[in-house]
Amino acid sequence: MKLNVNGRVHDVDVEADMPLLWVLRDVLNLAGTKYGCGIAQCGACTVHVDGDPVRSCVMPASAMAGKKIVTIEGIGAKGLSRVQKAWIEHEVPQCGYCQTGMIMSATALLAKKPKPNDADIENAMTNLCRCGTYARVKTAIQALSGTKVAAAPEPVLQPNGQKV
Amino acid sequence: MTEKTMRGSISRREFLKATTAVGGGLALEFSVASPALAQGAKPALSEVTHWILIHPDDRVVIRVARSEMGQGSLTGLAQLVAEELECDWNKVSTEFASPNEHIRRKRIWGSMSTGGSQGIRSSQEYLRKSGAQARAMLVSAAATQWNVPAADCTAANGVITHGASKRKVSYGKVAAAAGKLEAPKDVKVKDPKDWKIAGKPLHRLDIPDKVRGLPVFGVDVQLPNMLHASIVQSPVFLGKVKSVDSAEAQKMRGVKGIVKQDSFVAVVADNWWRANVAAKKLKIEWDNGANGSVTTDSIMAMLREGLDAKDLPNARAMGDAPGTFGTATKVVEATYDSPYLSHATMEPMTGTAWFKADGTLEVWTSTQNGEASIAAASEASGLPLEKVAVHKAMLGGGFGRRGAPQDYVTQSVQIAKQFPGKPVKLMWSREEDMQHGFYRPASMVRMKAGLDAQGNLVSMHTKIACPSILALLRPEAIAKGIDFTAVRTFSDSPYTIPNQLVEYAMRNPHVPVGFWRAPGLQNSFYRECFIDEVAQAAGKDPLAFRLAMLKPEDKNRRVLEAVAKAANWDQPLPPGVFRGIAQSDGFGSFTAMVSEVSVKDGRLKVHRVVFAIDSGYVVNPDACRAQAEGNVIYCLGQFYEGHTIKDGRIVESNFHDFVLPRLPEMPKVEVVFASTGGFWGGHGEPGALNVVPSVLNAVFAATGKRIRSLPIKEGELKA
Numbered sequence: 092m093k094l095n096v097n098g099r100v101h102d103v104d105v106e107a108d109m110p111l112l113w114v115l116r117d118v119l120n121l122a123g124t125k126y127g128c129g130i131a132q133c134g135a136c137t138v139h140v141d142g143d144p145v146r147s148c149v150m151p152a153s154a155m156a157g158k159k160i161v162t163i164e165g166i167g168a169k170g171l172s173r174v175q176k177a178w179i180e181h182e183v184p185q186c187g188y189c190q191t192g193m194i195m196s197a198t199a200l201l202a203k204k205p206k207p208n209d210a211d212i213e214n215a216m217t218n219l220c221r222c223g224t225y226a227r228v229k230t231a232i233q234a235l236s237g238t239k240v241a242a243a244p245e246p247v248l249q250p251n252g253q254k255v
Numbered sequence: 256m257t258e259k260t261m262r263g264s265i266s267r268r269e270f271l272k273a274t275t276a277v278g279g280g281l282a283l284e285f286s287v288a289s290p291a292l293a294q295g296a297k298p299a300l301s302e303v304t305h306w307i308l309i310h311p312d313d314r315v316v317i318r319v320a321r322s323e324m325g326q327g328s329l330t331g332l333a334q335l336v337a338e339e340l341e342c343d344w345n346k347v348s349t350e351f352a353s354p355n356e357h358i359r360r361k362r363i364w365g366s367m368s369t370g371g372s373q374g375i376r377s378s379q380e381y382l383r384k385s386g387a388q389a390r391a392m393l394v395s396a397a398a399t400q401w402n403v404p405a406a407d408c409t410a411a412n413g414v415i416t417h418g419a420s421k422r423k424v425s426y427g428k429v430a431a432a433a434g435k436l437e438a439p440k441d442v443k444v445k446d447p448k449d450w451k452i453a454g455k456p457l458h459r460l461d462i463p464d465k466v467r468g469l470p471v472f473g474v475d476v477q478l479p480n481m482l483h484a485s486i487v488q489s490p491v492f493l494g495k496v497k498s499v500d501s502a503e504a505q506k507m508r509g510v511k512g513i514v515k516q517d518s519f520v521a522v523v524a525d526n527w528w529r530a531n532v533a534a535k536k537l538k539i540e541w542d543n544g545a546n547g548s549v550t551t552d553s554i555m556a557m558l559r560e561g562l563d564a565k566d567l568p569n570a571r572a573m574g575d576a577p578g579t580f581g582t583a584t585k586v587v588e589a590t591y592d593s594p595y596l597s598h599a600t601m602e603p604m605t606g607t608a609w610f611k612a613d614g615t616l617e618v619w620t621s622t623q624n625g626e627a628s629i630a631a632a633s634e635a636s637g638l639p640l641e642k643v644a645v646h647k648a649m650l651g652g653g654f655g656r657r658g659a660p661q662d663y664v665t666q667s668v669q670i671a672k673q674f675p676g677k678p679v680k681l682m683w684s685r686e687e688d689m690q691h692g693f694y695r696p697a698s699m700v701r702m703k704a705g706l707d708a709q710g711n712l713v714s715m716h717t718k719i720a721c722p723s724i725l726a727l728l729r730p731e732a733i734a735k736g737i738d739f740t741a742v743r744t745f746s747d748s749p750y751t752i753p754n755q756l757v758e759y760a761m762r763n764p765h766v767p768v769g770f771w772r773a774p775g776l777q778n779s780f781y782r783e784c785f786i787d788e789v790a791q792a793a794g795k796d797p798l799a800f801r802l803a804m805l806k807p808e809d810k811n812r813r814v815l816e817a818v819a820k821a822a823n824w825d826q827p828l829p830p831g832v833f834r835g836i837a838q839s840d841g842f843g844s845f846t847a848m849v850s851e852v853s854v855k856d857g858r859l860k861v862h863r864v865v866f867a868i869d870s871g872y873v874v875n876p877d878a879c880r881a882q883a884e885g886n887v888i889y890c891l892g893q894f895y896e897g898h899t900i901k902d903g904r905i906v907e908s909n910f911h912d913f914v915l916p917r918l919p920e921m922p923k924v925e926v927v928f929a930s931t932g933g934f935w936g937g938h939g940e941p942g943a944l945n946v947v948p949s950v951l952n953a954v955f956a957a958t959g960k961r962i963r964s965l966p967i968k969e970g971e972l973k974a
Contacts, residue, residue, distance in 0.1 A: 106508065110528065112528075113527060113528035117483065117528065120477055125601070126474065126527075126603070127602075127603075127685065128909050130685075132909065133601065162468075163467065164467075167466075171463075175466040175467065178462070179458065179462055182458065182459060183466075184325070185326070185881060186650060186652045186653075187466075187651075188472060188600075188601040189601050189651075190465055212918070213919045217918070219910060219915050219917065221599055221652050221654070221889065223885030223889050225916075225918040225920075226884050227881070227884070229918065249930040250929075250932065251872065251933070252446070252447065252932070253447050253448060253872060255454060255873045
């Protein structure tokens with residue numbers, strides 16, 4: 092079957108029910124999209140299908156015919172996207188495993204709602220992160236939408252003479 | 256050294272014991288036979304010291320021996336080296352020190368173990384020294400080139416200047432010559448107050464790649480003609496494969512073979528999904544051994560029996576606690592418990608192994624300890640250490656799961672051994688990962704406190720029934736029947752209670768236990784919630800009650816005062832919001848926390864968490880803040896997480912029934928660095944200690960209910 096991934100059409104010989112995630116990872120060698128649960132719970136496998144965030148671990152390859160798939164490798168292929176830049180600026184990732192999925196979710200959210208409110212962010216950002224980067228995910232999205240400018244904490248002179 | 260070690264064929268246990276030994280007496284003196292193992296410096300790059308490599312164009316590569324699992328120490332460790340090296344931070348990159356080189360060079364990079372919040376604190380001394388040594392060597396090489404005294408030259412931002420002649424040369428130009436010099440023994444490292452690179456919230460070096468999906472995590476390893484494996488392990492821990500019917504699985508598309516071992520069956524296929532689908536078609540008959548009927552209730556009964564046992568080993572004995580309850584004005588007694596918990600790293604357990612035609616084995620894996628991985632691979636393959644190469648991949652979370660056990664490395668080697676010449680990548684499904692962990696131990700603790708007429712806590716008797724992590728993973732570390740990870744916080748409590756007895760009942764059900772972020776942190780929950788109960792019984796403010804039991808010079812007192820100030824402990828909160836406090840030290844740092852919560856319609860919401868920490872010094876304040884934020888949300892899950900044991904196995908299988916916290920639950924986390932200097936404490940785990948007790952103490956303030964058993968039961972918080 093034919094799959095359009097990141098603007099390129101690939102002819103792949105896979106079962107109709109093989110989830111898109113595994114076509115991406117093991118057939119097309121696009122390893123930036125991650126496996127976390129296989130049951131659409133965690134969002135580590137989030138990609139865009141015709142612009143919508145989709146959990147690729149439960150999306151059969153056969154359902155992808157004629158659709159445009161974008162993965163993290165397609166985001167910022169021509170330089171970092173504004174979401175990726177904000178992720179760096181706010182030091183969002185820790186281990187980073189879930190973050191490609193987070194970035195895909197955030198990118199889709201901001202494309203549809205440039206100024207999301209708290210509820211919009213909570214509804215869209217359902218990805219799991221075990222390291223606990225949620226506060227920074229929210230701050231980065233708010234900074235991108237111009238709804239809130241996060242102030243960096245003031246450096247403090249410590250009793251030991253260190254400024255932190 | 257024994258002949259056995261000379262050949263490199265020491266057992267994993269012996270190797271681990273040796274590599275964790277203090278004092279560096281170990282010397283694994285064998286030479287690397289295979290050039291594939293020698294991942295040394297490329298020709299253009301000069302190794303100035305074993306931590307520091309410099310390119311001719313002045314780019315600096317700093318080696319990192321610890322693993323990066325999101326905690327950010329990759330950057331912090333490099334900051335410490337760069338600070339002393341006086342190089343240009345913008346030209347710094349890092350590489351992981353190779354476990355094989357490490358062994359060949361007699362463990363030159365010290366410990367590779369990444370746990371116990373040790374990364375910065377236990378390597379800062381030699382890293383700073385190495386940076387200072389390299390700087391001196393570079394200056395010396397430049398001085399020799401100019402034929403001037405080294406004392407007349409200075410180094411800053413990667414450039415050496417001769418004061419008198421104003422001649423300048425960059426590090427890259429003299430690195431090769433410097434690398435040939437002997438490292439000076441006595442070098443002075445900077446006073447932290449003079450730091451310019453360390454101590455600053457610099458951007459983490461690993462993040463730009465992470466936002467692009469570039470890092471190779473263990474599951475991302477891709478090799479030519481690689482096969483993929485999915486595994487089915489005995490659902491009952493310690494069970495064995497009796498028989499397997501793989502006829503149907505073998506017929507499925509892409510399946511290359513079935514590997515049957517004592518405790519698991521694996522399907523190997525041309526991609527992971529096919530391997531996993533086929534694995535579900537296996538018909539396996541298991542020998543459950545003696546544990547097929549174990550349940551949560553039977554384990555709790557075992558722990559309860561431990562609390563009633565007599566003549567238990569003492570983890571602390573001061574004065575006469577049991578003998579003084581009779582004269583106490585008031586006695587408070589309570590029993591607390593908590594369940595088994597999964598690490599639930601987002602990246603499941605994984606390992607890729609490749610038996611090569613030249614008789615060597617290469618392994619790629621996400622590991623918190625490269626040395627433990629190489630030892631496990633050597634033992635599982637039967638190959639001597641010098642024929643095994645381990646490549647450290649990026650970790651999709653660790654939290655203690657990927658350190659000591661290394662079970663997934665052993666399995667990947669056992670599976671690949673059946674496919675000589677082909678790399679095989681094993682990845683566990685989420686279900687396997689959740690049901691075959693090394694869990695935080697379930698435990699039960701009974702505490703009894705005696706108050707005098709003035710409401711002072713004068714006697715405390717604590718009985719701890721808890722499975723032993725060390726008995727399973729490091730039995731040699733058990734001293735006089737005590738596993739320190741099971742008794743900490745009680746055995747080393749800073750409260751000045753004159754009569755204290757801490758007893759430990761080691762009860763080891765068959766469920767494997769391991770180091771879960773801040774091992775032993777359940778004891779902070781028990782102690783700090785119970786202290787709140789005692790304060791209430793004494794009619795005292797929880798903060799004042801604690802402060803009265805801390806010596807004036809105790810750093811625990813300082814952080815408690817700092818957190819109370821930052822959280823405005825004396826000021827009223829908005830209606831419906833309540834606060835709780837807790838303090839614990841651990842992992843080298845002193846910490847205290849105030850949490851603000853509300854409970855509405857039986858639902859708990861944590862709004863704000865104020866965290867004070869004295870870690871002596873702070874190497875990257877922003878990375879430390881991130882650790883505090885991560886610890887808070889990681890621990891809030893404990894209010895609803897908990898594994899159930901039924902028929903000898905874990906019931907929960909994925910994130911639908913072992914629920915992890917999500918974005919809406921993230922409270923505002925404020926960090927107060929109350930650093931006093933003079934010592935080095937950790938950050939990866941200390942932030943976890945007080946989350947549960949400070950929140951539950953706030954829950955009591957809100958509802959009048961003491962939660963003594965986790966997870967919180969359905970409806971328990973309803974009015």
